[in-house]
Amino acid sequence: MTDHILRMSGITKTFPGVKALQDVTLSVRRGEIHAICGENGAGKSTLMKVLSGVYPHGTYEGEIHFDGERGEFGGIRDSERAGIVIIHQELALSPQLSIAENIFLGNERARRGFIDWNRTNYEAAQLMARVGLRENPTTVVSDIGVGKQQLVEIAKALSKEVKLLILDEPTAALNDDDSAHLLDLLRGLRDEGITCVIISHKLNEVTAIADSVTIIRDGRTIETLDMATDAVTEDRIISGMVGRALDNRYPPHEPTIGAEVLRIEDWTVHSPSQPGRKVVDGAALTLRRGEIVGLAGLMGAGRTELAMSLFGRTYGVNISGRVFKDGKPIEIRTVQDAIRHGIAYATEDRKRYGLNLIEDIKRNVSAAALSGLSRRGWVDEHEEYAVAQRFHKSMNIKAPSVSSVVGKLSGGNQQKVVLSKWILTEPDVLILDEPTRGIDVGAKYEIYTIINRLADEGRAVLVISSELPELLGLCDRIYTLSEGRITGEVPRREATQERLMHLMTKGQE
Amino acid sequence: MTTLSLGGGRAVPARYVPVLVTGCLFVAMFVVGGIRYEGFASGQVVLNVFIDNAFLLVVAVGMTFVILTGGIDLSVGSVVALSTMISASLMAGPGWPPYVVVPLVLLVGSGLGLLMGWLVHAFDIQPFIVTLAGMFLARGLCYTIGTESIPIEDATFTAFAQTRIDLFADLWISPSVVIAAVVVLAAAYVLHYTRLGRAVYATGGSEQSALLMGLPVGRTKVAVYTISGFCSALGGVLLSFYMLSGYGLHAVGMELDAIAAVVIGGTLLTGGTGFLFGTVLGVLVLGLIQTILSFEGTLSSWWTKIFIGLLLFAFILLQRLFSARRRP
Numbered sequence: 163m164t165d166h167i168l169r170m171s172g173i174t175k176t177f178p179g180v181k182a183l184q185d186v187t188l189s190v191r192r193g194e195i196h197a198i199c200g201e202n203g204a205g206k207s208t209l210m211k212v213l214s215g216v217y218p219h220g221t222y223e224g225e226i227h228f229d230g231e232r233g234e235f236g237g238i239r240d241s242e243r244a245g246i247v248i249i250h251q252e253l254a255l256s257p258q259l260s261i262a263e264n265i266f267l268g269n270e271r272a273r274r275g276f277i278d279w280n281r282t283n284y285e286a287a288q289l290m291a292r293v294g295l296r297e298n299p300t301t302v303v304s305d306i307g308v309g310k311q312q313l314v315e316i317a318k319a320l321s322k323e324v325k326l327l328i329l330d331e332p333t334a335a336l337n338d339d340d341s342a343h344l345l346d347l348l349r350g351l352r353d354e355g356i357t358c359v360i361i362s363h364k365l366n367e368v369t370a371i372a373d374s375v376t377i378i379r380d381g382r383t384i385e386t387l388d389m390a391t392d393a394v395t396e397d398r399i400i401s402g403m404v405g406r407a408l409d410n411r412y413p414p415h416e417p418t419i420g421a422e423v424l425r426i427e428d429w430t431v432h433s434p435s436q437p438g439r440k441v442v443d444g445a446a447l448t449l450r451r452g453e454i455v456g457l458a459g460l461m462g463a464g465r466t467e468l469a470m471s472l473f474g475r476t477y478g479v480n481i482s483g484r485v486f487k488d489g490k491p492i493e494i495r496t497v498q499d500a501i502r503h504g505i506a507y508a509t510e511d512r513k514r515y516g517l518n519l520i521e522d523i524k525r526n527v528s529a530a531a532l533s534g535l536s537r538r539g540w541v542d543e544h545e546e547y548a549v550a551q552r553f554h555k556s557m558n559i560k561a562p563s564v565s566s567v568v569g570k571l572s573g574g575n576q577q578k579v580v581l582s583k584w585i586l587t588e589p590d591v592l593i594l595d596e597p598t599r600g601i602d603v604g605a606k607y608e609i610y611t612i613i614n615r616l617a618d619e620g621r622a623v624l625v626i627s628s629e630l631p632e633l634l635g636l637c638d639r640i641y642t643l644s645e646g647r648i649t650g651e652v653p654r655r656e657a658t659q660e661r662l663m664h665l666m667t668k669g670q671e
Numbered sequence: 672m673t674t675l676s677l678g679g680g681r682a683v684p685a686r687y688v689p690v691l692v693t694g695c696l697f698v699a700m701f702v703v704g705g706i707r708y709e710g711f712a713s714g715q716v717v718l719n720v721f722i723d724n725a726f727l728l729v730v731a732v733g734m735t736f737v738i739l740t741g742g743i744d745l746s747v748g749s750v751v752a753l754s755t756m757i758s759a760s761l762m763a764g765p766g767w768p769p770y771v772v773v774p775l776v777l778l779v780g781s782g783l784g785l786l787m788g789w790l791v792h793a794f795d796i797q798p799f800i801v802t803l804a805g806m807f808l809a810r811g812l813c814y815t816i817g818t819e820s821i822p823i824e825d826a827t828f829t830a831f832a833q834t835r836i837d838l839f840a841d842l843w844i845s846p847s848v849v850i851a852a853v854v855v856l857a858a859a860y861v862l863h864y865t866r867l868g869r870a871v872y873a874t875g876g877s878e879q880s881a882l883l884m885g886l887p888v889g890r891t892k893v894a895v896y897t898i899s900g901f902c903s904a905l906g907g908v909l910l911s912f913y914m915l916s917g918y919g920l921h922a923v924g925m926e927l928d929a930i931a932a933v934v935i936g937g938t939l940l941t942g943g944t945g946f947l948f949g950t951v952l953g954v955l956v957l958g959l960i961q962t963i964l965s966f967e968g969t970l971s972s973w974w975t976k977i978f979i980g981l982l983l984f985a986f987i988l989l990q991r992l993f994s995a996r997r998r999p
Contacts, residue, residue: 476883497885507883515883518876520686520943529873530884532866539865567686583884 173224197372245325262286262299289317309340377402404659412635420451429483443646449622456637464646473507506584510596519569524550553582574605689937690949720958725847726909733902741942742798746805748925754907759821759917784900788893813919820918832912875942
């Protein structure tokens with residue numbers, strides 16, 4: 163019988179209104195590298211949060227057996243004491259402290275209440291040697307690159323005598339050299355007997371390193387494949403990840419496609435936190451009137467970054483490239499410029515960036531187009547009210563009145579307010595980032611209908627979405643983005659989930 | 672929950688509740704005072720609160736703008752003192768006429784506000800630090816002008832300061848009250864009917880979303896500190912009417928009174944919600960506490976601070992309850 167270090171069975175986790183995990187099973191053998199694959203939102207991270215005690219025992223159903231004992235973790239401390247360490251995609255290091263201090267943070271090497279610095283730095287140096295990090299233990303963490311910070315995290319995990327190391331998208335922010343080094347390190351740890359679970363979108367890495375793969379889709383375990391016995395290819399994993407049929411959740415739409423309205427060429431954006439890293443790399447896009455274009459990409463591919471850098475440089479540094487509006491080159495330096503050139507961007511994080519939640523509907527609707535509603539600085543409140551009333555009706559916003567506070571509306575109705583706000587600026591190009599995130603099915607259909615109507619009015623719509631079926635059901639043409647580069651452009655007729663997923667997981671050659 | 676029912680099924684939107692509570696508090700204090708003390712329940716007592724606190728009211732108006740954007744202005748008390756000092760010294764020394772001095776003072780105050788607003792915006796520094804520096808700077812400048820109190824003896828200035836504007840039935844107010852009322856009305860108009868006002872609320876509601884809506888967040892921030900600087904300078908002029916002197920120790924701690932008035936008036940310190948009318952009520956409540964204590968006669972004036980302290984606790988708790996309900 164195989165020795166399983168971890169067995170999770172029947173895990174069901176419900177959030178208000180959503181079943182994030184449903185009867186999930188995960189078995190990890192001792193000393194293997196186990197990959198978990200699934201689309202964005204499939205439930206991978208939720209599962210790892212259940213395992214590590216972020217969602218404490220009792221808030222989910224099901225059982226966890228870890229290392230021969232029942233795992234009933236009340237918090238991260240409990241799971242760490244049992245030997246489970248999770249390294250999140252966003253690294254959890256304290257940037258102004260040294261490498262050694264970070265490694266022993268919360269676990270200080272102390273004698274009679276005072277920190278023993280010699281021992282701290284000596285033991286840190288030993289751990290750093292184990293993970294192949296050649297730096298001085300007293301170097302401040304913010305002075306080393308992300309790749310090395312990742313190694314600090316692993317050294318920190320080793321200092322806690324980890325038995326099961328979980329890495330969430332460990333290579334998403336790394337360049338090729340750092341990724342290769344990290345994968346080698348994981349193999350080394352496996353040989354030392356440490357079990358690893360990695361969550362990754364990069365299927366080439368998964369096939370290269372994992373001993374087995376569990377595929378999760380829509381909050382359920384689909385299958386667990388053994389790399390040695392099953393002939394596992396990237397295709398095999400992809401079909402497991404996407405395998406579901408499209409039904410008629412999308413209103414029918416016959417596009418009337420007109421002239422080109424927006425074109426970007428050679429668009430390159432650098433990360434503001436790591437100025438050397440290109441988040442968007444030489445991207446080119448063309449949008450035409452009346453057309454709904456999709457932008458597909460996995461998390462971290464640079465979709466939002468592309469959109470926001472285009473929308474008045476609200477993201478990124480060192481932005482270069484050319485933008486053409488109706489064939490003429492334009493410069494967009496601020497959000498006001500973008501609005502003036504007829505570009506609108508509805509953000510993926512509606513609550514934080516898209517709305518003023520403590521204000522009412524009419525003030526949110528008018529916010530981006532106030533100049534059109536006012537004369538010499540004075541807002542025409544009657545006009546504002548009339549405009550808000552019009553959208554209240556035409557967008558079917560379910561609220562008692564236009565004076566209702568936006569924060570109290572449902573997600574779907576909030577999104578309608580966001581769309582109303584942008585439609586009021588009379589845009590030629592609408593960039594909609596995850597327009598149906600956190601919206602229930604009925605409201606989604608309404609949003610799709612609105613998007614179709616916007617296209618029929620002769621506007622170009624760019625839809626960014628993590629849900630491939632949504633893009634396939636809605637868009638006339640789909641671009642795929644991977645690691646900041648446009649890896650494909652597929653017309654609706656030729657698009658399938660498998661084909662898009664291939665393009666989206668295509669690494670740099 | 673969008674609304675809070677009060678008695679007979681009448682519903683009041685949640686955003687008006689803090690103002691309403693302050694209003695009720697004011698009325699309750701007035702009624703209690705009227706029952707306890709002879710001669711308290713007269714119109715002139717209320718008007719005296721206005722007369723004695725006109726300068727605080729003007730300063731608190733400026734503070735309301737800043738706090739609505741989610742900022743804070745600690746420099747107002749010092750700018751008030753500096754304004755009294757500049758006015759007094761220019762009128763006493765070179766004997767400049769008030770109609771030159773007053774505009775100059777207003778210009779200096781606005782200029783200081785503009786500078787602080789620009790620092791907050793351009794270098795993205797916390798307003799607390801910038802205006803703390805401004806507070807020390809302005810207070811220090813007072814002493815470079817003089818360390819002693821300088822009396823104001825300009826005939827026009829004193830005559831204006833001592834003017835009584837008679838209302839009906841023996842009631843009267845000072846010109847400062849009229850000026851403060853004009854400032855309040857103008858500010859209320861700007862906040863509720865102009866694009867600047869919208870940008871103020873939107874910036875305080877969520878700065879990032881305001882940026883992504885294309886609102887001029889930077890310009891708005893600079894504007895509110897300039898307005899606060901102007902209001903402080905005007906408050907200083909009104910204080911010199913009241914004191915008829917300039918002194919580096921005038922208005923010590925007034926920034927905190929202004930902040931207290933704004934918070935008691937129901938404006939959230941995190942910005943985005945609040946009404947100017949609430950600030951007016953806040954100033955009135957503070958003033959009425961002082962009046963009650965003076966009627967009481969035996970209590971030391973430090974009791975004012977104790978009551979303000981307790982009130983602030985109560986209001987901050989109240990705000991906490993509301994914001995907790997808003998973000999479940």
